[in-house]
Amino acid sequence: MHEQLITYIEERLERPLGDDDISCIKEAFVIRKLRRHQYLLQQGDVCNWAGFIVKGALRLYSVDETGRENVLGLMIENWWAGDRESFLNGTPSPYSIDALEPTEILLVNKEAHLAKLRDRPFMKELIRILTERQAIQLLRRVHTTKTMTAEQRLADLENTYPEFLQTLPAAAAGILSGYDKGNFQPGQGQLDSSGQHAKTLT
Structure with missing residues (x-):
């Protein structure tokens, strides 16, 4: 499973990782399997x-x-x-x-990240690349929210x-783009134009 993460990193760095970096990744990241509806993080923790998701899909949300x-x-x-801030x-x-x-x-915990990954050149470069992409995505999200209808x-x-749309159920994709969760029916155009187009870092 670590090979999928290693390939992901090498594609974004546009160069292969060294054997020492690969060993460090395999040592720092541990696999965890989640059942449907099982928490990875609970509000307040x-x-x-x-x-890094190898297989499946997660939802990030808050409860008011x-x-x-x-x-x-x-x-x-x-x-x-x-949650990067937390x-x-x-x-x-x-x-x-x-x-x-x-x-x-x-998963990599904070202690392993600080001890084994943070100061490695490949990790610094990866974080820079992902941070730049996140800034671009955030601006794009604001733009689409302000200027597009839910259908757009x-x-x-x-x-x-x-x-x-290839991976998630149609209703889940609808939530993401602004369709109303309760009214959305696959193949129909019942829209809630107040929804937001939320994206996460890739």
Whole structure:
């Protein structure tokens, strides 16, 4: 399973990793399997890990004081999962993450990251690349939310991330692009134009 993460990193760095770096990755990342609906992170807990999804799909959401769930992001194979602010600052997370389907994820805890990965050149370069992409995605998200209808956001999602509609149930893709969770029917155009187009770091 580590080979999938190693390939992911090498594709983004556009060069192969050295044997020492590969050994470090295999030592630092451990596999965890989640059942459908099983929590990876619960709201109020500190996120002490970063995760790379090998197989399956996760949902990131918060629950407000009325008990309503607000879905903020969906994550699929070859995407990262976690709460970066909670991870870096050691603060309780306002989010929960659970599995939409049986999921396998490679996790690195904060102690292993600090001791084995953070100062390695390949990890510094990877974090820089992913941070740049995240900034671009955030600006794009604001733009699509302000300028597109929910139907247009779904089309944009399909064009930008076709793997979502190949991997996730239609209703889940609808949540992500702004369809109303309760009203969405696959193949029909019942829209809630107040929804947001949420994406996570890849």
